[in-house]
Amino acid sequence: MADRILIVEDDAALGAQIVEHLQGAGFETEWIDDGDAARGAPVDEFQLVVLDLMLPGTYGMDLLKRWREGSDVPVLILSARQDTSDKVRALKLGADDYVTKPFWPEELVARVRARLRRPDIRREGGALAFGPLELDEAGREVRVEGAPVELTRVEFDVLAALARRPGSAMTRAALVDAALDPERMGSERTLDVHVSRLRKKLGPAGAQIATVWGIGYKLLEAPPEE
Amino acid sequence: MSLRLRLAVTLIALTIPFAIALSVAQVLWLRRAAVDALAEATRARMLGALERCEAAPERWPGRIRRGRARPPRRRPPRRTRRPGRGPRPSDVLPYDLEGRSARPGAPPLDPALVTELRTAESAWVRDTGTRPPTLVVATRVADSGPCAIVAVRRPVDGRSFVATLLPTLAVSAFAVLLAVLAAGPVVRRIRRLTTAVRRAREGGAMELPREGADEIGELARAFAEDRAALQAQMDALAQRDATLTAFVANTTHDVMIPLTVLQGHLVGLRRRLEDGSTEQELAELALEESDYLGALMQNLGAAARLDARDQPLELGPVDLGALVERVMTRHAPIAAQKGVQIDHAVPPTPLRARGDLTLLERLVGNLVHNAVRYNREGGHVAVVLEATEGGFTLRVLDDGPGVTPEELPRLGERRFRSEAARTRQPGGSGLGLAIARDVAERHGFALRFEANAPQGLAAILSGPRLDGSEPGSEAS
Numbered sequence: 001m002a003d004r005i006l007i008v009e010d011d012a013a014l015g016a017q018i019v020e021h022l023q024g025a026g027f028e029t030e031w032i033d034d035g036d037a038a039r040g041a042p043v044d045e046f047q048l049v050v051l052d053l054m055l056p057g058t059y060g061m062d063l064l065k066r067w068r069e070g071s072d073v074p075v076l077i078l079s080a081r082q083d084t085s086d087k088v089r090a091l092k093l094g095a096d097d098y099v100t101k102p103f104w105p106e107e108l109v110a111r112v113r114a115r116l117r118r119p120d121i122r123r124e125g126g127a128l129a130f131g132p133l134e135l136d137e138a139g140r141e142v143r144v145e146g147a148p149v150e151l152t153r154v155e156f157d158v159l160a161a162l163a164r165r166p167g168s169a170m171t172r173a174a175l176v177d178a179a180l181d182p183e184r185m186g187s188e189r190t191l192d193v194h195v196s197r198l199r200k201k202l203g204p205a206g207a208q209i210a211t212v213w214g215i216g217y218k219l220l221e222a223p224p225e226e
Numbered sequence: 227m228s229l230r231l232r233l234a235v236t237l238i239a240l241t242i243p244f245a246i247a248l249s250v251a252q253v254l255w256l257r258r259a260a261v262d263a264l265a266e267a268t269r270a271r272m273l274g275a276l277e278r279c280e281a282a283p284e285r286w287p288g289r290i291r292r293g294r295a296r297p298p299r300r301r302p303p304r305r306t307r308r309p310g311r312g313p314r315p316s317d318v319l320p321y322d323l324e325g326r327s328a329r330p331g332a333p334p335l336d337p338a339l340v341t342e343l344r345t346a347e348s349a350w351v352r353d354t355g356t357r358p359p360t361l362v363v364a365t366r367v368a369d370s371g372p373c374a375i376v377a378v379r380r381p382v383d384g385r386s387f388v389a390t391l392l393p394t395l396a397v398s399a400f401a402v403l404l405a406v407l408a409a410g411p412v413v414r415r416i417r418r419l420t421t422a423v424r425r426a427r428e429g430g431a432m433e434l435p436r437e438g439a440d441e442i443g444e445l446a447r448a449f450a451e452d453r454a455a456l457q458a459q460m461d462a463l464a465q466r467d468a469t470l471t472a473f474v475a476n477t478t479h480d481v482m483i484p485l486t487v488l489q490g491h492l493v494g495l496r497r498r499l500e501d502g503s504t505e506q507e508l509a510e511l512a513l514e515e516s517d518y519l520g521a522l523m524q525n526l527g528a529a530a531r532l533d534a535r536d537q538p539l540e541l542g543p544v545d546l547g548a549l550v551e552r553v554m555t556r557h558a559p560i561a562a563q564k565g566v567q568i569d570h571a572v573p574p575t576p577l578r579a580r581g582d583l584t585l586l587e588r589l590v591g592n593l594v595h596n597a598v599r600y601n602r603e604g605g606h607v608a609v610v611l612e613a614t615e616g617g618f619t620l621r622v623l624d625d626g627p628g629v630t631p632e633e634l635p636r637l638g639e640r641r642f643r644s645e646a647a648r649t650r651q652p653g654g655s656g657l658g659l660a661i662a663r664d665v666a667e668r669h670g671f672a673l674r675f676e677a678n679a680p681q682g683l684a685a686i687l688s689g690p691r692l693d694g695s696e697p698g699s700e701a702s
Binding site for chain 1: 516517520524527528531539540542548551552555556558559560567569570571572573574582583584585587606607608610612623624625
């Protein structure tokens with residue numbers, strides 16, 4: 001079932017665009033263009049609220065305060081203001097994030113998705129799954145397409161560190177800290193050699209360990225499309 | 227009313243009643259003294275004359291003089307205390323205790339005097355029935371008999387009050403005159419001060435007479451200080467006004483260029499659509515231009531805030547990791563369109579620094595914006611946030627064209643804002659880097675630029691971080 005998003009936006013053109021882009025991204029939307037009507041909105045029936053602070057009549061902060069009295073629904077603020085105090089106040093009142101106007105449709109969708117991101121789904125036995133790749137950190141086991149893969153301690157530690165935050169890049173320095181023995185020659189060059197071997201051993205899942213320019217590596221949640 | 231006139235009027239209004247009261251008191255005191263003296267003289271005289279009077283009260287003491295004063299035949303035994311004046315000639319008449327006189331034709335004694343003399347040794351009354359009015363002083367000299375009371379009549383001197391008042395008035399008038407004359411230099415100094423203040427108002431320099439350690443000198447100095455403070459404030463306001471006017475003019479100019487370019491792209495795009503073309507280039511250029519326009523507006527807002535130096539930064543705990551992620555989602559669409567790969571790495575635990583949320587976001591946003599904008603297709607941008615000993619380091623790396631080693635130290639140099647804003651050529655530092663540098667400086671963070679091997683630019687921001695337990699910290 002698609003996530004439902006409430007949009008409180010007084011500007012007709014902007015409201016229509018937000019609805020269009022969020023629906024295009026697969027969300028169900030409801031749009032309220034009037035602050036007074038938004039006052040009594042059943043916010044708990046939604047997974048997220050997009051609130052424009054510049055609503056005439058009802059100051060967005062008041063809405064936020066009112067909703068927060070009885071609800072923990074994530075609220076994403078749209079702000080056109082340059083002053084910091086406005087954003088800081090909204091955050092203190094319980095807003096979860098903000099987007100400054102002008103914003104790109106993709107930017108808004110990305111911020112909404114980041115708010116709705118669900119915890120990783122673990123398979124039985126606490127193993128993590130990324131497409132064909134499975135990793136059981138406690139059992140120190142790795143499978144690709146169901147077949148176990150033998151890894152050295154360093155290779156396993158590198159993979160486990162990346163798997164803790166899939167999709168996020170890790171610096172070489174952080175990976176060296178996480179996986180290499182500081183007593184021995186733990187350089188970033190050595191790390192690259194380990195990663196190269198790791199990729200070969202993972203076979204079809206090897207391409208999921210992506211090199212990130214200027215940073216290090218990251219684990220893709222699925223093999224990249226050719 | 228001028229100061230001197232006011233002074234004179236005030237002095238006159240105060241001294242004349244005072245002089246009159248003084249004179250009245252003096253006259254009353256003198257009369258009292260005269261009455262006492264007469265009574266005393268009468269008693270002294272009657273010590274020897276009482277027997278003669280009682281022997282023949284109808285003839286004592288001699289002729290009756292009425293209406294007109296005459297010098298006495300003998301001088302009184304004592305002089306009164308009024309200097310230079312002897313007692314006036316007077317009529318003396320004997321009365322018994324009931325106020326009856328044995329002398330034929332003697333006027334009756336005022337019954338009030340008779341009553342008063344039952345208890346008092348002497349009494350007096352003004353008899354206004356005569357011309358000029360007379361003063362009647364009656365003295366009890368015996369307990370009975372036809373000469374128990376002796377009344378002495380003396381004319382009242384009508385001029386004596388005025389004569390008493392005149393010297394007092396003369397002294398008062400002289401004092402008023404002196405005061406008015408003495409006020410002259412004071413008034414002249416105040417006039418000079420007034421002239422100087424007026425001249426200053428008309429735009430001239432304020433040359434105040436600063437001499438004198440007194441109140442006027444102090445006033446002049448206060449005026450001068452006030453004027454100086456006011457002038458400084460006005461200069462600052464004028465300066466600010468001029469800056470603002472220039473800012474608005476330059477801003478309008480700066481915004482109109484990308485807006486015109488954007489409109490041109492949109493018109494070109496419509497024409498292509500009409501022709502059925504599927505070429506995307508113009509749409510991409512329009513998107514890039516509007517991205518530039520948005521960044522420009524935000525930078526101009528930041529510049530206005532930074533230029534208002536009297537406004538303090540709105541400092542608070544800022545989650546740098548969340549900030550980096552926000553900036554990256556902001557720039558991802560344009561980077562994807564340009565074929566520039568952007569990525570970032572932040573520590574798994576929140577890393578906080580004390581700063582102004584909006585301005586720090588501008589700083590990082592400008593660094594990323596520059597790295598993306600001046601890059602080419604297939605290029606890379608990486609943002610790395612790392613914790614260091616007690617601080618943080620944020621690196622924005624790219625493999626774009628970079629700058630020459632000579633230009634490197636000049637990046638982000640403060641230039642005339644609008645001039646910087648109009649520098650839209652690739653490689654030009656522009657307004658964005660100048661603001662990045664300003665924001666870093668205002669926060670006490672270090673921002674430096676290095677060449678990124680083998681090519682490109684590295685912008686490195688570093689500063690102190692906050693401990694994780696800071697209250698009121700920003701949500702991610």
